[in-house]
Amino acid sequence: MTATAEGVFSPGLRFVTIGLLVSVGIVAFDGLGVTTALPAIASDLGGMTT
Secondary structure, eight states: OOOBTTBSSOHHHHHHHHHHHHHHHHHHHHHHHHHHHHHHHHHHTTOOOO
């Protein structure tokens, strides 16, 4: 593989990398929202009794 003016990564690999980064960001943002809202959800449902 030789370096070109566009860099070492092919355009296909660049799209895959961007897609993975966006996916990881969405999952992290979703996890933050669930973690923040979980105490309120649990109290609305009557607590965490087993």
